[in-house]
Amino acid sequence: MTEDLVLRTARSLAHEVGLEAVTPGAGAALRLLAAAGNARAVVEIGTGTGVSGVWLLRGMRADGVLTTIDLEVEHQRIARRIFTEAGFAAGRTRIITGRALEVLPRLADGAYDLVFVDAEATGFHACVEAALRLLRPGGVLALNGMLAGGRIADPAARDAETVTVRETVKAVRESEHWIPALLPVGHGVLAAVKC
Numbered sequence: 001m002t003e004d005l006v007l008r009t010a011r012s013l014a015h016e017v018g019l020e021a022v023t024p025g026a027g028a029a030l031r032l033l034a035a036a037g038n039a040r041a042v043v044e045i046g047t048g049t050g051v052s053g054v055w056l057l058r059g060m061r062a063d064g065v066l067t068t069i070d071l072e073v074e075h076q077r078i079a080r081r082i083f084t085e086a087g088f089a090a091g092r093t094r095i096i097t098g099r100a101l102e103v104l105p106r107l108a109d110g111a112y113d114l115v116f117v118d119a120e121a122t123g124f125h126a127c128v129e130a131a132l133r134l135l136r137p138g139g140v141l142a143l144n145g146m147l148a149g150g151r152i153a154d155p156a157a158r159d160a161e162t163v164t165v166r167e168t169v170k171a172v173r174e175s176e177h178w179i180p181a182l183l184p185v186g187h188g189v190l191a192a193v194k195c
């Protein structure tokens, strides 16, 4: 999957500030999920420099709004510029600075078509719980980094991040609330439709 100049710029700026943006393959999967669900309202946790945001916006409806959350105002300053350079009007994004678990309770129940989580793994459990509340029935949750750099399948790997990722995958797979599939793109995207 090739990326245009805007995405290559956002990716290079991510690298400069020490962030790992979604891979082009994961980005394409996010665009597909947004387009398949005709997404109008999307929540993203982990704005970064806007790579995943641009992919999501490109799959959403033309009148869709991306609500994107990050605790680093500097990352969001870059992302805001990238969204503009990608041709999205300011009204297409709602950029909220803050900790995900403090911002998410302010968002409306059942009002979102897709929730994408790309922040620290330790918050995954709470983000899955929040997504269950935020999504409409048929809405999609997508969690990035679910192969944990290949460690997920290694039973000897018991570091805190790998254990959290493993437990999150298990909880979503076993829950009656979700129809899940682990997509082997990038660092692994766990996608799940809310029943």
Ligand SMILES: C[S@@+](CC[C@H](N)C(=O)[O-])C[C@H]1O[C@@H](n2cnc3c(N)ncnc32)[C@H](O)[C@@H]1O
Pocket (backbone or CB within 6 Å): 014, 019, 020, 021, 022, 045, 046, 047, 048, 049, 050, 051, 052, 053, 069, 070, 071, 072, 075, 098, 099, 100, 101, 118, 119, 120, 123
């Ligand atoms: C991997 S980067 C996101 C990359 C972005 N999704 C992309 O593909 O361009 C993770 C981001 O999550 C933010 N972050 C980490 N913990 C967070 C939290 N608890 N709440 C909100 N943002 C958080 C970081 O500041 C960072 O910008």
